[in-house]
Amino acid sequence: GIQVEQSPPDLILQEGANSTLRCNFSDSVNNLQWFHQNPWGQLINLFYIPSGTKQNGRLSATTVATERYSLLYISSSQTTDSGVYFCAVEHAGRRALTFGSGTRLQVQP
Amino acid sequence: NAGVTQTPKFQVLKTGQSMTLQCAQDMNHNSMYWYRQDPGMGLRLIYYSASEGTTDKGEVPNGYNVSRLNKREFSLRLESAAPSQTSVYFCASSEVGQGYFGPGTRLTVT
Numbered sequence: 001g002i003q004v005e006q007s008p009p010d011l012i013l014q015e016g017a018n019s020t021l022r023c024n025f026s027d028s029v030n031n032l033q034w035f036h037q038n039p040w041g042q043l044i045n046l047f048y049i050p051s052g053t054k055q056n057g058r059l060s061a062t063t064v065a066t067e068r069y070s071l072l073y074i075s076s077s078q079t080t081d082s083g084v085y086f087c088a089v090e091h092a093g094r095r096a097l098t099f100g101s102g103t104r105l106q107v108q109p
Numbered sequence: 110n111a112g113v114t115q116t117p118k119f120q121v122l123k124t125g126q127s128m129t130l131q132c133a134q135d136m137n138h139n140s141m142y143w144y145r146q147d148p149g150m151g152l153r154l155i156y157y158s159a160s161e162g163t164t165d166k167g168e169v170p171n172g173y174n175v176s177r178l179n180k181r182e183f184s185l186r187l188e189s190a191a192p193s194q195t196s197v198y199f200c201a202s203s204e205v206g207q208g209y210f211g212p213g214t215r216l217t218v219t
Contacts, residue, residue: 033206041197042210096142096156105172
């Protein structure tokens with residue numbers, strides 16, 4: 001099956017700092033999503049981004065499908081950004097998402 | 110809209126007991142999914158249903174059964190619970206690529 005690798009596995013930031021999270025995948029995909037799992041366990045969809053660039057407030061994402069990677073940018077981080085960020089992909093033949101192991105982000109005041 | 114709802118939120122079972130996790134969505138989505146999340150790991154797909162009346166196995170289906178009761182509801186059954194099934198279970202639904210997750214069920218099997 002498709003492999004999804006996220007880096008870094010852990011990240012500690014001071015409030016106000018910027019960060020870039022990376023997701024590499026091993027095969028072509030027709031769906032890529034970024035999720036945030038908050039400290040209470042709730043999974044929130046951030047972006048549906050199989051290709052191109054999108055922005056939503058302080059967050060933006062870019063997927064370069066031909067090179068099989070996606071990036072999530074967090075600018076001016078806040079303590080409420082803490083949690084785990086997951087990349088998930090869907091490829092041909094499996095109509096469901098395969099998740100990476102996540103990046104655990106801790107934003108300190 | 111309630112989105113995706115799951116019951117129960119917490120459950121403790123003894124080895125060998127059975128139970129059914131319930132999931133419902135009110136977004137009129139065709140596709141529904143069950144995932145499990147073990148500590149420090151990503152989510153792994155147990156079963157999914159691309160439409161009412163169809164179900165397919167995911168990565169880790171052993172020990173589980175599912176029923177797509179109608180378009181809204183997708184249940185997950187553990188026939189004989191084992192300690193290895195201790196996990197957090199998430200139900201999700203999707204349409205046109207974007208996924209929505211329920212709040213999860215924390216299951217402990219002793």
